[in-house]
Amino acid sequence: xxxxxxxxxxxxxxxxxxxxxxxxxxxxxxxxxxxxxxxxxxxxxxxxxxxxxxxxxxxxxxxxxxxxxxxxxxxxxxxxxxxxxxxxxxxxxxxxxxxxxxxxxxxxxxxxxxxxxxxxxxxxxxxxxxxxxxxxxxxxxxxxxxxxxxxxxxxxxxxxxxxxxxxxxxxxxxxxxxxxxxxxxxxxxxxxxxxxxxxxxxxxxxxxxxxxxxxxxxxxxxxxxxxxxxxxxxxxxxxxxxxxxxxxxxxxxxxxxxxxxxxxxxxxxxxxxxxxxxxxxxxxxxxxxxxxxxxxxxxxxxxxxxxxxxxxxxxxxxxxxxxxxxxxxxxxxxxxxxxxxxxxxxxxxxxxxxxxxxxxxxxxxxxxxxxxxxxxxxxxxxxxxxxxxxxxxxxxxxxxxxxxxxxxxxxxxxxxxxxxxxxxxxxxxxxxxxxxx
Numbered sequence: 001x002x003x004x005x006x007x008x009x010x011x012x013x014x015x016x017x018x019x020x021x022x023x024x025x026x027x028x029x030x031x032x033x034x035x036x037x038x039x040x041x042x043x044x045x046x047x048x049x050x051x052x053x054x055x056x057x058x059x060x061x062x063x064x065x066x067x068x069x070x071x072x073x074x075x076x077x078x079x080x081x082x083x084x085x086x087x088x089x090x091x092x093x094x095x096x097x098x099x100x101x102x103x104x105x106x107x108x109x110x111x112x113x114x115x116x117x118x119x120x121x122x123x124x125x126x127x128x129x130x131x132x133x134x135x136x137x138x139x140x141x142x143x144x145x146x147x148x149x150x151x152x153x154x155x156x157x158x159x160x161x162x163x164x165x166x167x168x169x170x171x172x173x174x175x176x177x178x179x180x181x182x183x184x185x186x187x188x189x190x191x192x193x194x195x196x197x198x199x200x201x202x203x204x205x206x207x208x209x210x211x212x213x214x215x216x217x218x219x220x221x222x223x224x225x226x227x228x229x230x231x232x233x234x235x236x237x238x239x240x241x242x243x244x245x246x247x248x249x250x251x252x253x254x255x256x257x258x259x260x261x262x263x264x265x266x267x268x269x270x271x272x273x274x275x276x277x278x279x280x281x282x283x284x285x286x287x288x289x290x291x292x293x294x295x296x297x298x299x300x301x302x303x304x305x306x307x308x309x310x311x312x313x314x315x316x317x318x319x320x321x322x323x324x325x326x327x328x329x330x331x332x333x334x335x336x337x338x339x340x341x342x343x344x345x346x347x348x349x350x351x352x353x354x355x356x357x358x359x360x361x362x363x364x365x366x367x368x369x370x371x372x373x374x375x376x377x378x379x380x381x382x383x384x385x386x387x388x389x390x391x392x393x394x395x396x397x398x399x400x401x402x403x404x405x406x407x408x409x410x411x412x413x414x415x416x417x418x419x420x421x422x423x424x425x426x427x428x429x430x431x432x433x434x435x436x437x
Contacts, residue, residue: 004225004232011204011233016240025241026248033252051095051125056085058102065136086116096121098129180358183382186307187353190314190377191346197238197315198322198342201230202335205326205415223416224408227327231319299385306384306393313400314377317407318342324411327418328426349375353382361386371396373403 015021054075057063066074075094077085082099089097096117103112113133115121139149221229325338352375356365361383370380370388376396384393414431 003221004229007221007226007229008233008236011230012236015200015204015234015237021237021241025244029245029249029252033249033256036253037256052092053096053098054085054089054092054094055098055100056080056082057100059100061140062100062133062136065132089116095119100133179385182303183357183385184353186303186311186381187350187378190311190381191350193238193242193311194315194318194346195343197234198318200238201234201319202322202326203332204230204234205323206329206331206335210330224412227320227323227412227415228408231316231323235315235319299387302390302393303384307381309397310377310381310400313397313404317373317377317400317404318346320404320407320411324414324418327415328431329418345374346378349378353379357382357386361388367392371399373400376400 050071050073052073052075053066054077055063055066056077063074063076066076068074077088080088085097085099096115096119099114099116101112101114115126115129142149142152321342325335325342328338329335349369352365352369356363356369357379360366366379366383369375370383370392377400380388380393380396418426
């Protein structure tokens with residue numbers, strides 16, 4: 001008699017009715033959104049901080065390059081000595097003093113510019129000051145050489161190379177960014193799902209094994225049915241929890257943004273700020289059009305179908321390993337010696353995706369790793385947005401399924417012997433012997 005549906009139901013209900021599972025299902029998104037809101041609020045406060053910088057320019061030609069901004073006010077001193085300027089800045093409690101010493105050669109100010117402050121200035125502040133001074137010095141040099149600066153600026157031309165396939169499909173740089181975002185999100189999501197819920201399956205097997213409940217269950221259920229029931233039941237519970245996180249997280253994000261007025265977009269790294277500035281200097285309408293066109297050009301149907309199959313296949317493959325490890329040991333401490341061979345292919349897949357798929361999605365390394373079953377779920381999902389032939393996807397998935405079937409057979413043999421073994425830490429040599437039983 002096939003007991004698999006009953007085992008799946010039992011595992012699913014045991015998980016979703018567990019008090020800790022319910023608490024973490026609803027508490028985790030609240031904690032995460034609270035942390036995001038706090039970081040966004042702190043970033044918002046930090047960005048709103050007003051700074052006043054005093055400039056003492058003994059050359060008399062550099063200070064005019066500094067114009068007040070939303071967060072920074074520049075005060076230009078004239079006919080003031082260096083020591084007097086320092087005392088004045090301290091008395092006013094300004095952020096700092098930019099001192100430009102008079103040099104014999106104004107054009108080549110190398111060691112004649114210093115910034116004094118009580119606090120250590122950030123890299124972005126110093127970089128901004130250096131950029132303004134360099135631009136001003138370049139303009140002065142061009143003027144001294146008799147070059148019309150306005151004419152140079154008017155001659156500058158922005159080039160946006162059009163991209164189009166031989167079949168006539170138009171693409172752009174923004175298309176690549178969108179593809180990276182979709183592929184990276186899919187690969188990372190699978191990676192995290194395997195880590196979180198694979199460990200849940202392993203702990204579930206260890207708990208039942210140590211409580212000796214497994215001895216009663218195994219008398220009426222085949223080991224492979226019990227293992228598959230645990231994998232599928234726990235997976236369904238994980239999907240349920242994940243969907244609740246997405247829905248509840250989205251609602252909380254909207255509520256935090258609307259009620260408390262916190263701009264969650266304030267959380268930006270310096271690299272993101274540079275990208276935003278570059279985009280702001282471009283034609284916003286063209287960017288919007290490129291974004292829409294890029295999204296339309298994405299193979300949405302192919303992405304959805306491939307994500308579903310590779311996600312399920314990759315998760316079931318690794319889950320069978322986790323179940324076998326749980327059956328082979330008596331506690332979580334003993335799992336460490338077996339976890340490294342499981343985690344390394346996943347980590348390798350992420351690194352291959354980040355460092356090779358982004359650079360060349362159709363390169364030799366990317367292609368090979370998208371066919372290796374232990375890395376293909378992550379790497380292939382990151383490659384598909386860039387256009388992978390259907391036959392390659394089908395071949396990769398077929399290899400993944402074949403490997404999964406073999407892994408289930410392999411894991412079931414370890415599971416069948418391991419769930420009844422107590423008090424002894426197994427070695428790789430003993431696990432190999434179990435396969436012969």
